[in-house]
Amino acid sequence: MGLEFDDAFIQAEEHRPKPYISEAGGIPVIDLSPIIAGEGEAFSDLVAEVGSACKNWGFFQVINHGIDGKVLERIHAAAREFFALPLEEKRRVRRGEDNPLGYYDAENTKNVRDWKEVFDFVTNESAELPATEEPGEKRTDVFWNQWPEYPPEFRDVCKEYSKEVEKLAYKLVELISLSLGLPAKRLSSFFKDDMNFIRLNHYPPCPEPQLALGVGRHKDGGALTVLFQDDVGGLDVRRKNDGEWVRVKPIHNSFIINVGDIFQVWSNDTYESVEHRVSVNSERERFSIPFFFNPAHYTNVKPLEELTSEENPARYEEYNWGQFFKARKNSNFKKLGKENVQIYHFKKALLAN
Numbered sequence: 001m002g003l004e005f006d007d008a009f010i011q012a013e014e015h016r017p018k019p020y021i022s023e024a025g026g027i028p029v030i031d032l033s034p035i036i037a038g039e040g041e042a043f044s045d046l047v048a049e050v051g052s053a054c055k056n057w058g059f060f061q062v063i064n065h066g067i068d069g070k071v072l073e074r075i076h077a078a079a080r081e082f083f084a085l086p087l088e089e090k091r092r093v094r095r096g097e098d099n100p101l102g103y104y105d106a107e108n109t110k111n112v113r114d115w116k117e118v119f120d121f122v123t124n125e126s127a128e129l130p131a132t133e134e135p136g137e138k139r140t141d142v143f144w145n146q147w148p149e150y151p152p153e154f155r156d157v158c159k160e161y162s163k164e165v166e167k168l169a170y171k172l173v174e175l176i177s178l179s180l181g182l183p184a185k186r187l188s189s190f191f192k193d194d195m196n197f198i199r200l201n202h203y204p205p206c207p208e209p210q211l212a213l214g215v216g217r218h219k220d221g222g223a224l225t226v227l228f229q230d231d232v233g234g235l236d237v238r239r240k241n242d243g244e245w246v247r248v249k250p251i252h253n254s255f256i257i258n259v260g261d262i263f264q265v266w267s268n269d270t271y272e273s274v275e276h277r278v279s280v281n282s283e284r285e286r287f288s289i290p291f292f293f294n295p296a297h298y299t300n301v302k303p304l305e306e307l308t309s310e311e312n313p314a315r316y317e318e319y320n321w322g323q324f325f326k327a328r329k330n331s332n333f334k335k336l337g338k339e340n341v342q343i344y345h346f347k348k349a350l351l352a353n
């Protein structure tokens with residue numbers, strides 16, 4: 001394995017995981033089977049359940065989501081085989097300054113190195129980002145997928161997975177829209193030229209699991225995350241009611257869903273993007289696969305008109321999603337020594353009355 005423990009991985013004392021983290025009283029588990037009917041009492045109950053999970057937790061787990069267990073097995077196996085390759089082989093599809101997609105083993109979250117290696121790809125084969133508005137420079141960035149030669153089925157398996165998970169993400173966005181009192185398809189057009197990407201995460205056993213994290217505490221910047229994890233466990237979510245870290249208990253073939261920053265802004269803080277992190281352990285490697293469901297890069301994000309009023313004015317200034325994404329990507333790549341962009345930077349100073 002390529003990772004060797006050094007000081008770059010050490011979290012400040014207040015951010016280190018406690019030796020024991022409770023799985024009790026964790027995030028809600030929601031049965032999605034009423035989606036098939038799409039109406040009726042069970043469906044309305046489902047919408048209400050999704051709404052209260054988004055409001056109280058920002059996170060929930062779904063079962064009976066309609067994705068065949070074999071699809072999950074195939075992507076899990078492909079990830080396992082890819083990360084087991086020699087480092088030189090993985091580095092043939094390495095992420096670089098000009099293209100942030102592919103293999104990478106030196107990502108920082110909030111300027112501390114994560115104990116993980118990743119492989120990123122976009123679901124649209126390539127993705128375009130808006131021009132950088134720097135003096136003397138007008139450049140459009142294009143990201144493109146870099147597919148490894150081994151395992152040979154890797155690309156097809158990734159494509160199969162992305163198609164399935166994208167369908168699920170659309171359904172979840174519809175449920176969340178309904179839960180906010182909006183028409184089911186209210187948000188669909190934002191995702192027309194989406195900028196979705198999938199990350200394969202591999203967290204090797206860590207010699208110092210009490211000092212490091214697989215991913216440091218953060219909030220997801222996009223609209224919605226649909227995460228598959230294996231049965232090892234390690235995802236910790238900050239519980240809203242008391243600020244405690246709770247471990248998400250793995251449920252075989254389930255997905256973990258969380259609303260990202262964009263939903264927080266669209267819903268004008270009705271739903272909140274919740275902090276989470278990944279703890280590692282010294283014995284077992286862990287795999288996880290987040291799908292980040294994002295609108296088109298040209299989307300300007302702001303609170304939805306239907307959800308604001310004179311009594312509940314918009315709490316955020318509009319911001320451009322593509323620029324936000326790019327700023328985040330750069331700060332993950334480089335140790336910048338400063339805070340990366342956050343949605344509270346767009347929060348309006350509201351006059352108290």
Ligand SMILES: O=C(O)CCC(=O)C(=O)O
Pocket residue numbers: 199201215220227229234235276277278288289290
């Ligand atoms: O591995 C996990 O469980 C979560 C990873 C994560 O939060 C992320 O990649 O944004």
Ligand SMILES: [Fe+2]
Pocket residue numbers: 218219220276
């Ligand atoms: Fe995350």
